[in-house]
Amino acid sequence: MEQANLTQPAGPAPGAPTPDLPVRSGGRAVSVGGVLRKNGPGEAPGTQNSIFDVSGLKVFYGSFQAVAETTMQIREHEITALIGPSGCGKTTVLRCFNRMNDLIESARVEGTIRYHGVDIYGDQVDPVEVRRRIGMVFQKPNPFPKSIYDNIAFGPRIAGFKGNMDDLVEESLTRAALWDEVRDKLKESAYALSGGQQQRLCIARAIATSPDVLLMDEPCSSLDPIATLRIEELMIELKRDYSIIIVTHNMQQAARVSDRTAFFTVDVKETGMRTGRLVEFDTTDVIFTRPHQKQTEDYITGRFG
């Protein structure tokens, strides 16, 4: 497992290779690519490939508990799907992985989420750096009101990227399987693209700042089946370089693309409080052929309220 450096560092770790993509965080230069080191062979078995170790995670909005204690491991270079009915906390959990809940004033997170061994809610951790490494793609494509080129270049520019921007734009669009469709119209508005193209542009934009995790919140819910298939194929491609966590309402999608599936449900207390709870987390194969929990089976076979 790799150890991440998410603090606001003074420079690269000693002996680390020269960072290939310096970006800025909170006004200070952050080295990227040079701060990761491999752990020794003493690593506990079963955690070797995990990118996130979630332990005792609870999420509150004020006095309302949105997510009950959750413990799970997310593996590297896998697609992990979070499924469950509305209100089950899956999107809330997703947003914990890059501290998006920080932006909600009443939100409070307990427990730990270790990313490459570092608790991303630790005191020394810079949430901006967390979000750069752990990118997000939203439900509705949300390109900036700028050209296709500038949509990609925006993040790296802000981060102080000094390399060849044209190359970075091309590489990001190629990785997002969009380059061939937009290479001749990079200066046109992103809004001129179709919904599916816009979503791939948002994926390219997330990739441009060299993250190693992509969080996707129902990325295909506003797309037609063909555009959906393209995004799904893209996800399979991307997992070679990234780890992906996807929230989806589409169970066939979870079954098609993901390696592991977490099923969440919602418990309604006497007080009316609705709290999300992780019911079962296993390989997608097991979840869709032989789930161990009756609640999982009832949900995936459509036997719910």
Next chain:
Amino acid sequence: MTDDRSPHSEIRHRFETELEEIKRLAVGLGSLVLENAGRLNEALLENRLDLAQQVIDADDQVDRAYIDLERRVFRVIALQQPVAGDLRFLISIIRVAHEIERSGDLVVNCAKGILRQHGFHLSNQIQGVLARLCRSALDLFGSSIESLAEMDPEAGRRLDEEDDVVDDLVGEFYTLLATETESMDVDTAIELSRVGRYMERIADHAVNIGEHIGFAVTGIFPRHGEIDEG
């Protein structure tokens, strides 16, 4: 196919009704073959050529029921995209239907043998072992259809144990055929050895049916486990 379900929509209700209907049709297919097997038993032991002909004629009905069942399973898989227990159930039904249909063909093969020989005229000893063999094989088949109706997860193991009795009787029957060469001609001996083989196969199909049912209920297929463990 489980009880105490949470309340669900009309669409899901129709799906569950369809699953129940598919199970009913599968049991119905098994009953048709079982009925025919009963006729065969009587035809074999009492030299009833008329019954043997009825066995052969009834096979069309079995084939139609098999095709009808298979079509319904395909349709529900295509339209409902079942997963987990529902998917296992439907896949198992396809397999079970095939086992039943093959058993039906073997019953017909036996009946054709009776007609070719214009009935078997056997010594009491051979007649006795043949009767026991047919009864135990056909009982095993009937038992597999009952476990289908009950979706008994233990059926595979239980039927496999009972199958040992059939295998022993087949061995006994063959030994007898080999020693009692004076009381029958070669054609009869060949035809009877086929009947023995068909009965053995019917019992094997019954064991398979039990295993498919176990898989539908538990998600574990005994022979898969053996392969997984090397």
